[in-house]
Amino acid sequence: MSFEQDKAEILDACIKCSACTAMCPVAAVNPLFPGPKILGPDAERFRLEGLQIGTTLSYYCSKCKTCEITCPSGVKITEMITRAQEDAKMSEGGKTLQFSIRDYLFGRAEYLGKLATVLPGLTNVLLKAPLFRQILEQTLGICSEAPLPAYHTKFETAEKDRKSKKQVVYFPGCFVTYNDPLTGQAIVKVLKHNGYEVIVPPFHCCGTPLEGNGYLREAQETAKKNLALMEPYMRAGIPLITGCTSCGLALREYPGLAESASELQAYDLFEFLWELQERNEFRKDFKDIQVSLGYHSSCHLKAQGIGTPSVRLLRLIPGVQVTDLDQGCCGLSGSYGFKKEKYHTAMQIGKPLFNRVRQGAANSEFQSVITECGGCQVQIRHGSGIETVHPVWVLMQAYGFFQLLSSGRHASSELV
């Protein structure tokens, strides 16, 4: 995590107005949670002096970034809290053994995925079985009501020999690899349609789940393994593209890890497609489709500071209406909402969003929801009951590769 700006200067931007705490969804349901002002800029003063305060309670922060969006002065509150958690982790601050084991597992989405996709059918049956979920809750503290995503046959990597001049490397990420391979195929398809050869090396997890569960060192080691895999492409100046906003955020932070990584050109899928559009290279052989969509911007997309390129791009398609839902965090925050002591807080955080989605669907403002983040998709479906997919499916439909956004979602035969 890069935090090399003048820390004191950032602190001085805080005028102590408390707007952040007033809007924090966790502080709203848990009075013991000191809130962003105290855990962020206030405690930061002590941390600059080497004093750690409020570390145990800081784990209740879901990193939803509502505080940062509210702050009139643009204080990077969540960044401060995350860093404090990492520092506390280094000195092993307060978690029970049960939660430590669970957080260890959630941090390793890649291994969980590998294990689960040996027999995805069996995994899914188990994950739906109430008894098994009770056991998970009792033993590991994984909430039995939480919407754990289903597993699919693994997304296969493909390293072709490089013939075409226009090439990109695709980083699928754990969610696509183990839970949603069809979206991975759709992304590859769209890139190919725009004239790109797509290379998919056997990447590891991006590191975000490790970081989110407090395993910063392990996250950096995984990142370095990915960088080694990316090395030859990086040298050839081939961009790295991902459709997952959490992977995207992590990949953008890689350049802080190794010297060679400074050449890494990491793009969000739609950011890349928008650049093609700006260069007049984006294919617009669209069918006229009539769809209205609600768009949810994930926290990790907001943190990238690139705006909402998917909304921009999808609005180029005739007949497509996109409404920005503008309701903050869905509450899941990676694996936060799966944890038994946090599930209800997570649902509370997501409530304004779920209400907005339900209301929009009820009065026919839109039919389904799109968001880049796999976690948000799972949580919005769980909280609102409305179909939620990756925005690449709208492009798939417009290009005529795919019928009916909602019902035909898993008809893989229609792909390719």
Next chain:
Amino acid sequence: MWDGIIIGGGLAGLIAGIRASERGKHVLIISEGAGSLTYSSGALNFGDVVQLRSRENHPYALIEENVIQAGMDYFQKLFPDYQGVCGRTQTLFTPLGSPRTANIIPSGQNAAVLQDAKRIVLMAPEGMKDFFSKIIKTNLKICYPQCIVDIYPFRISAFEAWHAIGKPVTGMEYARYWQSGPGIAELKRVLAGVTITCSETVVLFPGLATAFSEPLKEVLSETPFPVIEMTSFPPSAGGHNLYNALKQKFKSLGGELLMGTGVQRIELQEKECRKAIVSSKGRPTAFAAHSFILATGGILGGGIEVTAEAAQETLLGLPLYVPAEWTKSEFLGEQPYAHTGIEADSDLRPVDPGTKEVLFENLRVAGRMLAHWDPWTDNCGGGVSLTSGWYAGEKL
């Protein structure tokens, strides 16, 4: 390529974005923070427009008088929950219970009915931060000697856990709770508990902001007495709600808002701005546009940086008007430093303070970035930001 990029998403930038989008322009607003509306009450002061226009360099003097009127009308058409007439002020309450005036205010804050009141009931929510019921009562008695003032303390179960550990609840937290489903029912219950001992009773309610909430307005329309919302110290629910409404309006018109990331610099080509370079995570992103608006909020917003040596415009290093004398000893009096800012022509394009030569053809300046005004002593903070923002959006 955008038609326009607006740097700074406070009152000025958002109004500019809304107006330009409405005119069919493709607009991107880039803003580091949410701007100063959350600090302010949400009421907008225009000041004495005629007198201020007679001051040679005041922002109002740069634009036609009808533009000021048009900006004001435009705002009220956008948000019918806000009321006001040019040249006439309305009364509302400070957080300490003394009356003040402003030109456009959320209807719920309008205190006009108090002129004919005989009894004021001051609602006193348990454990509310920065709420001083005794001081307010004293002030009310001074200003409305014809009235009996009763304090009505109440507590609600939603904040019991807060009271139990002695944690104060801000007015903004109360206001947020009233807006929720359970909060609306609770508010009805609380208001039903107020007894009417005389027919000219008026209820004064701190930590409540009904603008933009249909269910809340409905609750208040059903009470047998008028309810007046009080403004609060920062953070303020009134200002925050206005900010959200502006943001949503802009987005619903197809505008894109990039929040939480600042513009690092602007790429130039001779006398034209070309691209805004944004400090995205890891690698900067360039956004190109035909036209730009600088609404970065002056010293408080971060658009002007003041060091011991000098004041500097942070993005383009535009030359600033800086008063010779920086401060005056009278703390609440006129402070010359407030006049620091960018001088502009009648199209709001930045000019050199010496030669008056236009510096960039496709850049306009709005809001607190403009020179020669003091929002406090001129009493026109919202007015200048609103009208200059509206005009910049009209011209984009």
